[in-house]
Amino acid sequence: MKLAISIAVAVLAAAMLIQTSDARGRRKDDQLIETTCTNTPDYALCIKVIRADPNCTTAPLQDLALITVAEIKRKTEAIIVQIEKLQKSGEEKMQPALTKCRSYYNAVMVGNIPVAEQTTWGNPKFAENAMADTKNEAVMCEKAFGKIPTPSPFTAENQYIADVAAVARGIIRNLL
Numbered sequence: 001m002k003l004a005i006s007i008a009v010a011v012l013a014a015a016m017l018i019q020t021s022d023a024r025g026r027r028k029d030d031q032l033i034e035t036t037c038t039n040t041p042d043y044a045l046c047i048k049v050i051r052a053d054p055n056c057t058t059a060p061l062q063d064l065a066l067i068t069v070a071e072i073k074r075k076t077e078a079i080i081v082q083i084e085k086l087q088k089s090g091e092e093k094m095q096p097a098l099t100k101c102r103s104y105y106n107a108v109m110v111g112n113i114p115v116a117e118q119t120t121w122g123n124p125k126f127a128e129n130a131m132a133d134t135k136n137e138a139v140m141c142e143k144a145f146g147k148i149p150t151p152s153p154f155t156a157e158n159q160y161i162a163d164v165a166a167v168a169r170g171i172i173r174n175l176l
Contacts, residue, residue, distance in 0.1 A: 104141045
């Protein structure tokens with residue numbers, strides 16, 4: 001009987017030790033995310049974007065940056081689809097602005113995203129510059145609609161991409 005109680009106590013103690021160890025590990029990972037996001041221009045957005053990735057709690061700093069780059073890629077792909085739909089709709093007044101936006105976001109997809117993905121682990125300065133340019137491309141897309149009487153259909157998306165790019169740049173700066 002004493003042996004059974006001793007074994008039960010030992011198993012319970014081991015389980016508590018494992019749980020405590022796991023909780024400490026999670027707190028440490030949470031601390032990396034929180035510290036990282038504190039060093040960005042938009043803490044709340046940083047936390048939101050990073051926490052949306054299920055692997056964030058085990059991600060090193062470079063991967064936290066790549067999570068934000070992946071979010072920009074996902075949103076950029078979506079906006080390009082929207083641009084193509086509007087280009088096919090044939091609204092004449094919007095065509096020049098849509099063409100410019102398509103060009104800006106193609107530059108993000110073909111140039112900035114691959115550079116950020118490939119250099120975050122190598123030379124993060126290139127990734128930082130790519131994210132600065134991504135923000136500029138989103139701003140330029142929005143400005144393209146300022147020259148026509150039709151308001152931009154992408155105001156929220158352009159702002160979001162610019163904001164996430166600024167967050168990504170802030171995270172990448174921690175790697176320099």
